[in-house]
Amino acid sequence: MKILIIEDEQDLLELILRYLKKEGYVCEVATTFMEGYKKINNYEYDCAIIDLNLPGGDGLKLVNILREDSTQTGILIISARDTLDDRITGLDIGADDYLTKPFNLSELNARIKAVMRRKTNQFSKELNFGDLIINLDEHKVTACGNTLQLTKKEYNILLYLARNKARVVTKDSIAEHLWGDYMDGAVSYDFIYAHVKNLRKKLADNGCGNFLKTIYGIGYKFQIN
Amino acid sequence: MKILIIEDEQDLLELILRYLKKEGYVCEVATTFMEGYKKINNYEYDCAIIDLNLPGGDGLKLVNILREDSTQTGILIISARDTLDDRITGLDIGADDYLTKPFNLSELNARIKAVMRRKTNQFSKELNFGDLIINLDEHKVTACGNTLQLTKKEYNILLYLARNKARVVTKDSIAEHLWGDYMDGAVSYDFIYAHVKNLRKKLADNGCGNFLKTIYGIGYKFQIN
DNA sequence: CTTCAATAATGAGGATTTTCATGTTACTAA
DNA sequence: TTAGTAACATGAAAATCCTCATTATTGAAG
Numbered sequence: 001m002k003i004l005i006i007e008d009e010q011d012l013l014e015l016i017l018r019y020l021k022k023e024g025y026v027c028e029v030a031t032t033f034m035e036g037y038k039k040i041n042n043y044e045y046d047c048a049i050i051d052l053n054l055p056g057g058d059g060l061k062l063v064n065i066l067r068e069d070s071t072q073t074g075i076l077i078i079s080a081r082d083t084l085d086d087r088i089t090g091l092d093i094g095a096d097d098y099l100t101k102p103f104n105l106s107e108l109n110a111r112i113k114a115v116m117r118r119k120t121n122q123f124s125k126e127l128n129f130g131d132l133i134i135n136l137d138e139h140k141v142t143a144c145g146n147t148l149q150l151t152k153k154e155y156n157i158l159l160y161l162a163r164n165k166a167r168v169v170t171k172d173s174i175a176e177h178l179w180g181d182y183m184d185g186a187v188s189y190d191f192i193y194a195h196v197k198n199l200r201k202k203l204a205d206n207g208c209g210n211f212l213k214t215i216y217g218i219g220y221k222f223q224i225n
Numbered sequence: 226m227k228i229l230i231i232e233d234e235q236d237l238l239e240l241i242l243r244y245l246k247k248e249g250y251v252c253e254v255a256t257t258f259m260e261g262y263k264k265i266n267n268y269e270y271d272c273a274i275i276d277l278n279l280p281g282g283d284g285l286k287l288v289n290i291l292r293e294d295s296t297q298t299g300i301l302i303i304s305a306r307d308t309l310d311d312r313i314t315g316l317d318i319g320a321d322d323y324l325t326k327p328f329n330l331s332e333l334n335a336r337i338k339a340v341m342r343r344k345t346n347q348f349s350k351e352l353n354f355g356d357l358i359i360n361l362d363e364h365k366v367t368a369c370g371n372t373l374q375l376t377k378k379e380y381n382i383l384l385y386l387a388r389n390k391a392r393v394v395t396k397d398s399i400a401e402h403l404w405g406d407y408m409d410g411a412v413s414y415d416f417i418y419a420h421v422k423n424l425r426k427k428l429a430d431n432g433c434g435n436f437l438k439t440i441y442g443i444g445y446k447f448q449i450n
Numbered sequence: 451c452t453t454c455a456a457t458a459a460t461g462a463g464g465a466t467t468t469t470c471a472t473g474t475t476a477c478t479a480a
Numbered sequence: 481t482t483a484g485t486a487a488c489a490t491g492a493a494a495a496t497c498c499t500c501a502t503t504a505t506t507g508a509a510g
Contacts (some may be wrong), residue, residue, distance in 0.1 A: 008339070032322055055336055056323045129495060189488085191468050198470055208479055216487065376496055414458085416498050421460060442457065447490055 001116070001163055006036035007051040008063065010103075014051070019105040025112075026163050026177065033057030040065060047074040047112055050095075072113035076221070078103070127162050132208045133161055138205055143206035153178060154199045157192075161212065161222035164217045170219040187204050196220065227251045228337070231287065232262035232276040232303070237326075241274070245331040250337075258282030265291060272299040272337055296371075299340035303328070313366055352387050354449050357433045359387055368431035378403065379424045382417075386437065386447035395444040421445065 003020060007013045008031045016090035020027050028045070033056035040048070040062060046086040048066060052059035059077070066073050079099035096115045099108060125170045127134040133142040150158065160177050161169055163200055200212055211219045228250045232238045238254060245252050253270070255261035258281035265273070265287060273291060277284035284302070291298050302323035324333060332335045354358040358367040364380060366373045375383065385402050386394055396414045425437055438446045 010342075055339065057325070118457080140494070144234065153467070190470080193488060193490085194468070197491090199491095214476095245477085378497070413499080415500075416452095418458060420499070422461095439458070439506095 001047075002028070002045050002167075003112070004028050004030065004039055004045040004048045005057065006030045006048065009051075010056050010167050015105065016108065019109070020112075023109055026160060026174075032091050033053075033059070033062070034205075035151065036062050037065070039152075045073050047076060047115060049076045049078060049108075049112075052077060052079040074113055076108075076111055083161065095224070127159075129162070129165075129211070130209060131202070134159060136162075143203055143208040146206045148206060150199070150202065153195050154202070156220075157195055158199055161220055165222045165224065168218055168221045172219075174219065227253070227254065227270050227272075229253050229261070229264055229270040229273045230253045231273065231276075231279065231284065233257065233280050234276075239335065240330065245334070245337075248334055256280075258284070258287070261287050262290070270298050272301060272340060273302045274303060274333075274337075277302060277304040300338075301333075301340060352384075354387070354390070357387075357428070357436060359384060363408070363441050368428055368433040371430060371431045375424070376425060378420050379427070382420055383424055383437075383447075386445055390449065391445045393440045393446045395441055397444075397446065413441055 003025045005013065005020075005027060007015055007029075009160075010031075013029060013031065017027055019031060024145065028039060030039050033054045036050070036059075037057075050059045050062055056215060059079075062078070062218075063075055066075055075095040075097075077095040079098065079103060080101050087175045097111050098110060120161070125135070127136070131144050134140075135142070136159075141150055141155065141158065156178050157174060160174060171192055174192055175189070196212060200209070203211060211220075211222055211224070213223050215221055228245060230238065230241055230252060232241065232246075232254075233258075238256065242254060243253055254265060255264050258279045261275070261279070261284075262282075262352075275287055279287075284304075288300055288302070291300055300320040300322075302320040303326060304323065305310045305326050321338050324336060349386050350360070350362055352361070352371060356369050359365075360367070361384075366375055366380065366383065381403055382399060385399060396417055399417055401412070425434070428434060428436060436447055436449070438448050440446055
């Protein structure tokens with residue numbers, strides 16, 4: 001479940017970010033119109049949370065871009081109450097739902113889930129890929145019936161890739177997701193290589209050898225054969 | 226706060242200039258590409274406001290120059306709306322934010338402040354507590370002149386406590402901050418005890434034995450002396 | 451003041467994570 | 481097609497982290 005948050009107020013952004021990450025979403029962030037524009041064009045998201053009032057451009061444009069292109073992405077608008085009224089009046093904004101500031105985070109979460117439920121019915125507590133099943137409640141992975149003994153890093157890498165199935169995930173993105181603030185610049189990807197190797201071995205030893213594909217020069221992709 | 230404004234339309238320039246001066250900024254002005262180029266090379270500015278459409282050269286070049294010199298100057302682009310779209314498409318212009326004409330001046334001011342806030346947060350250099358100095362850029366901790374060899378967890382615990390100096394920090398808060406999603410309920414604080422112990426030893430071995438105080442039943446507190 | 455229970459500190463061992471050196475594979479350009 | 485180079489894989493060693501058993505300390509109750 002990958003969410004793009006486009007919001008320029010740092011405080012609010014971090015609040016949302018921390019909350020959604022804790023809720024188990026994979027999040028990416030943009031703080032300007034342009035940044036949001038780029039991310040929308042480069043990746044696929046399950047849901048986009050867009051503040052209408054953005055530096056550098058109108059959030060509505062981003063909504064339109066999302067709608068015109070691949071319409072799989074759920075769209076949740078957030079906006080200050082006063083500016084919202086102007087905009088939605090007589091406007092088909094093309095979003096799936098909207099929230100006015102201020103809102104509380106559990107409300108946001110409820111809306112996201114509602115939007116996603118409408119989109120696809122893919123919000124179970126496990127990810128099932130046939131031979132490979134990831135149980136999110138118990139942090140347990142089953143390959144061809146066998147429970148895998150994964151370390152935390154291995155589990156988290158697998159989960160991150162699986163949640164972005166069929167999408168290419170960059171190494172930077174993996175690093176940021178798993179290590180967060182630790183790494184400032186000056187990066188080696190050796191530890192990713194190492195963990196992916198160990199992960200692949202454990203998968204392969206249990207008949208799930210083909211799930212993790214290397215994308216040369218970019219990163220990895222979780223693919224269902 | 227010193228700002229360079231590079232803009233060739235006299236009316237707009239004077240409008241901006243008068244407004245920003247009233248807001249308390251120190252301003253300098255350039256009206257051509259060459260003039261802007263020289264000023265950028267001769268002085269250091271906290272922020273540069275650059276019109277893309279300049280006589281004598283492309284404003285983007287100036288942006289690139291500023292970026293490549295790895296100056297810490299914040300960059301704010303202004304541009305006519307129609308020319309902007311061409312340029313941002315697939316272009317990493319390297320600016321911190323941009324505005325399209327026409328804009329109102331309080332909007333400009335807000336953007337400047339936002340850019341500067343992002344910059345200064347990003348480059349805050351060190352936390353100095355006398356004998357103990359935490360260098361954020363290099364992730365380096367110095368105690369009585371000696372560089373400590375801290376592990377990542379140790380560094381992060383120390384940093385977290387130091388940022389909350391004189392405040393009591395709960396163990397749950399520490400755990401959440403350092404381990405995030407990993408731990409769902411069912412918690413033991415043994416690893417915090419362990420890391421704090423090792424951290425204290427390293428501090429004490431270098432004459433900084435009294436910074437971390439245990440708050441029985443709650444957590445820890447970073448205190449000076 | 452003493453005892454008790456809960457909390458914290460400690461040391462050591464095992465598990466995990468990271469690094470390093472080296473081998474292999476995939477892309478690029480000629 | 482073939483070097484040449486950058487990216488990735490691999491195994492093993494080193495560093496770090498976590499767990500566990502034990503000991504010490506704290507605050508509260510008697």
